[in-house]
Every structure is written in structure tokens, then in C-alpha cells.
Amino acid sequence: MHLFPLFTDLKGRTVLVVGAGLVADRKIGLLLSAGARVIVGAHAAHPQVQARATAGDIELRLAPFDPAWLDEAWLVFAATNDRDLNQRVADAAIARRLFCNVVDDAELSSAQVPAIVDRSPITIAISSGGSAPVIARRLRERIESLFDPVLGALAALAQRKRLAIRQARPQLRARRDFYDWLLDGPIPGALRSNRPDDAETLLDQALSQGARPPSGKVLLVGAGPGDPGLLTLKGLRALNEADVILADRLVSPDVLALARRDAQVIDVGKAPGGPHESTQARIHALMVSHARQGRCVVRLKGGDPMVFGRGGEELQHLKGHGIAYEVVPGITAALACGAYAGIPLTHRDHAQTLTLATAHRQSSVGADPVHPQAEGRTLVYYMGVERLPELCGRLLADGHAPGTPCAIVENGSRPEQRTLHATLETVVAQAAHHSIRSPALAIVGGAAALGMELGWFGKTLGAIRPEPATLPAMAASA
Numbered sequence: 387m388h389l390f391p392l393f394t395d396l397k398g399r400t401v402l403v404v405g406a407g408l409v410a411d412r413k414i415g416l417l418l419s420a421g422a423r424v425i426v427g428a429h430a431a432h433p434q435v436q437a438r439a440t441a442g443d444i445e446l447r448l449a450p451f452d453p454a455w456l457d458e459a460w461l462v463f464a465a466t467n468d469r470d471l472n473q474r475v476a477d478a479a480i481a482r483r484l485f486c487n488v489v490d491d492a493e494l495s496s497a498q499v500p501a502i503v504d505r506s507p508i509t510i511a512i513s514s515g516g517s518a519p520v521i522a523r524r525l526r527e528r529i530e531s532l533f534d535p536v537l538g539a540l541a542a543l544a545q546r547k548r549l550a551i552r553q554a555r556p557q558l559r560a561r562r563d564f565y566d567w568l569l570d571g572p573i574p575g576a577l578r579s580n581r582p583d584d585a586e587t588l589l590d591q592a593l594s595q596g597a598r599p600p601s602g603k604v605l606l607v608g609a610g611p612g613d614p615g616l617l618t619l620k621g622l623r624a625l626n627e628a629d630v631i632l633a634d635r636l637v638s639p640d641v642l643a644l645a646r647r648d649a650q651v652i653d654v655g656k657a658p659g660g661p662h663e664s665t666q667a668r669i670h671a672l673m674v675s676h677a678r679q680g681r682c683v684v685r686l687k688g689g690d691p692m693v694f695g696r697g698g699e700e701l702q703h704l705k706g707h708g709i710a711y712e713v714v715p716g717i718t719a720a721l722a723c724g725a726y727a728g729i730p731l732t733h734r735d736h737a738q739t740l741t742l743a744t745a746h747r748q749s750s751v752g753a754d755p756v757h758p759q760a761e762g763r764t765l766v767y768y769m770g771v772e773r774l775p776e777l778c779g780r781l782l783a784d785g786h787a788p789g790t791p792c793a794i795v796e797n798g799s800r801p802e803q804r805t806l807h808a809t810l811e812t813v814v815a816q817a818a819h820h821s822i823r824s825p826a827l828a829i830v831g832g833a834a835a836l837g838m839e840l841g842w843f844g845k846t847l848g849a850i851r852p853e854p855a856t857l858p859a860m861a862a863s864a
């Protein structure tokens with residue numbers, strides 16, 4: 387082992403920092419957060435360090451370095467940009483057998499500060515032994531994203547209840563089971579939902595009654611539109627925690643690849659035109675039965691689970707059956723397609739209102755609140771491509787100008803993305819010509835045309851020609 391990792395309790399202990407620039411200031415902040423009493427010695431101080439002294443957070447000694455400063459210290463930091471001075475501080479520390487960290491100088495340091503993931507009281511420290519700090523930083527980022535911020539609150543709760551747990555579960559085996567339940571059961575969810583009182587009540591009940599509320603739960607997670615980079619950190623954590631994943635057809639395989647390896651993945655996709663109601667009933671039944679067996683069920687839906695995804699119905703079903711749930715939003719197709727096609731969905735000059743609609747509505751002909759005028763607004767339609775002729779027909783019948791820009795984004799955010807630019811009048815023929823397939827959505831309104839100029843991802847097809855508005859008249863006279 388190149389370096390021995392050690393966690394030190396600095397509360398109330400004096401730490402000397404030599405140097406008072408911005409680099410020193412970062413270390414000072416870290417030391418203060420650990421409760422250290424910080425003495426800063428330097429010939430001059432950055433205003434930020436000065437402000438800490440004025441606030442009484444640190445003791446600032448503006449003077450040339452004096453080895454006697456080390457007399458009170460448990461630990462020393464040298465953070466000046468003068469290597470000779472850093473060397474003298476390091477030597478003074480050696481003479482007193484004090485550990486010394488010289489910032490960014492592994493050679494002079496007898497102690498190094500690791501990259502830190504702070505979920506106090508849980509702390510994760512990573513060191514590359516000074517060989518490649520960038521690797522340690524990268525690792526830290528990865529670990530940051532993996533561990534729920536709630537881990538700290540959970541550990542703090544366990545710490546507070548430690549005695550009570552020991553008394554209620556004197557046997558080691560039972561106690562371990564209890565701690566497992568603490569991690570896997572409903573308590574982390576209650577903490578994540580910002581309901582710490584519920585978490586405490588659940589814990590107390592479980593301790594006193596002996597009966598523990600089942601640990602099963604359902605996480606309704608939005609997988610985003612396809613690009614796995616668009617999954618949220620919470621979504622990723624849910625996939626790492628899942629025992630069972632009920633995945634929709636629209637969920638991209640790249641997102642599923644991020645899931646815990648031993649999670650059971652069940653495809654509950656509704657084939658277009660398939661028996662939707664029976665698949666929905668199956669989804670409801672699967673969620674409830676797996677959760678009742680104590681499993682962590684991730685119900686993974688394309689885009690956002692609460693946008694055109696029957697997320698509401700699924701939650702109602704869970705609520706009705708007393709199953710605990712959480713919802714993790716995802717990036718809905720409209721937002722992803724707008725972004726990845728370079729189409730601003732709102733724009734000061736073109737669209738002040740944004741409507742998300744589905745063309746899948748059964749009834750409704752004629753004047754329809756789902757088809758408001760596109761003037762000054764952007765209309766986004768989630769739909770199967772086969773609905774396009776009907777949609778455009780309705781919009782035209784409702785009085786939209788034939789030349790209204792209409793963009794179709796197919797496979798938004800996926801490597802195979804294609805964006806077709808056309809107008810309400812030309813889009814049906816163009817979509818057929820380019821064999822546009824689902825999943826795709828239509829963006830209608832003045833802002834849609836901006837994508838021709840601003841598009842940056844995937845293929846761009848078609849163009850808006852200025853003459854379409856006159857075409858019907860010509861056709862009539864021909």
C-alpha cells in the first residue's frame with residue numbers, strides 16, 4: 387500500500403494553513419466544514435480569506451512564516467506558490483513529526499488530501515497517491531452519481547437509532563436483517579420524498595411491532611427519449627437498485643444496458659395496434675405481485691412517465707393496492723426532439739405558448755381544443771406516423787395556413803435521428819417519400835422552421851418551399 391488511508395477527527399483541533407490565496411481558501415473551507423480550528427499564516431491574504439478572518443471563522447496571522455506557528459497544530463498545510471517556502475514549512479513539520487500536506491506537491495507532502503464524496507456521516511475518499519489526480523477526480527464523479535444523497539440521512543438515522551435497534555434486536559442475525567430492511571425497505575424512499583418524520587415513524591413501528599412493512603416498492607422511471615446520456619442520475623440509481631424492470635417498447639436498449647446485471651427485465655411493450663387494455667392489465671398485475679414479494683420494481687417508460695404514458699393510471703393502481711412508489715421524471719420526447727433538431731419550442735418572435743398534444747384521441751372532429759391555432763404557438767403532436775394525414779387534414783380544416791411549418795422528428799436523440807422539414811400542406815407526401823416511421827413526432831408552428839438553420843444532430847431532410855400556399859389554386863385550375 388503506497389499510502390495509508392486514515393480518517394481524522396479535526397473537530398476543535400488546530401490546523402495550520404500557510405498561504406492565504408484562493409488555493410489555500412479552498413482547503414480552509416474544507417477544514418472548517420470538518421470543524422477544525424484554522425490558523426492561517428501568510429504575508430498577505432486574498433479578500434476571501436480576509437473575510438473569513440473578519441467573520442471570526444479563522445485566525446489570520448499576517449507575518450513572515452514562523453516555525454513556531456506549528457507548535458499548536460495537529461496538521462499542517464502549505465498552500466503558497468513559493469516552493470522554497472513550502473519546503474521550509476514541510477521541513478518544520480518533519481522536525482516536529484507533524485503530517486504536512488503541500489498542495490499539488492506529492493513529493494513534499496507526508497499526507498495527501500483525497501478526492502471526497504461526502505454523504506456525511508458516510509465519507510468516501512479516493513486517492514491516486516499523487517500519480518494521476520485526474521483519475522481520482524473522475525472516479526469521484528462516477529461515485530457521486532452512483533450514491534443517492536439520501537445515504538447520509540439514512541446513516542444519520544441509523545446512528546441515532548443504534549441503541550434502540552440493539553435493544554430491540556439483541557441477536558446479531560436479527561439485527562443484520564433489520565439493517566438490510568433499513569436499506570432496502572421504504573425508509574430511503576420516505577427520506578428521498580423529503581418526509582423524514584414518516585421515515586422515523588416507519589422505523590419505530592418496525593422496531594416495536596416486530597413486523598416490518600414490506601420492502602417492495604415501485605419506481606416509476608422516465609427513461610428519456612433514447613440517448614442514454616439523457617437519463618437522470620436518479621433514473622440511473624433506480625436502474626442500479628432494481629430487482630425487476632418492466633420496460634416499455636420505446637425504452638432504448640442503451641438505457642437498459644445501464645441496469646444492474648442481475649435485474650430481471652420483463653418486456654411489457656405494447657405493440658402498436660396490439661391489445662392495449664390487456665397489456666395494461668398485465669403491467670398492473672406484474673407491478674403489484676413483484677412489489678408484494680418484496681422486490682424493487684422499476685417501471686421504466688420512454689420519455690417521461692407522466693406524459694402520454696398512462697403513468698397516472700399506474701400510480702392510481704398502486705395506491706389502490708397500498709404499494710409504496712416514487713416517480714422519477716424523464717426527458718419527454720417533445721423536449722428531446724426540440725433540442726436535438728435545433729427547434730426552440732418557444733421563441734420570442736415565433737412562439738409564446740407550447741402545446742403538447744396527442745393525435746391518438748379517438749373522437750373529436752372539427753373545432754377542437756387539441757388543435758388550437760398555431761399562430762404564436764408551437765404545437766407538438768405525439769403520435770404514430772400513420773396518423774399524420776388525418777392530423778394535417780384536421781389542422782388545415784381548422785383554418786391553419788397551408789404554409790405553416792411542420793417538422794417531423796423521427797427517432798429523436800437516437801443515432802438514427804432524421805428531421806423532416808415541410809409545411810402542413812407538403813408534409814404528408816414528404817413523410818411518405820422519405821418513409822418516415824415511428825417513433826416520430828410532429829412540431830407545428832413558426833418556430834419549427836428554425837430547425838433548418840439551427841439543426842445540429844442527425845440527418846436533416848426536406849425544406850420549406852415558399853410556393854405551397856398557392857398550390858391548391860393551381861391544382862384546381864389544372
Ligand code: SAH
Pocket residue numbers: 611612636687688689690691692693694695717718719720723767768769770795796797798799800824825826827
Ligand atoms: N411518455 C413518452 C411518450 C409516450 S407516447 C414521452 O414522454 O416521451 C409515444 C409517442 O412519443 C410516440 O408515438 C412518438 O410520437 C413519441 N416519441 C417517443 N420517443 C420518441 C423519439 N425518440 N423520437 C420521436 N418521437 C418519440
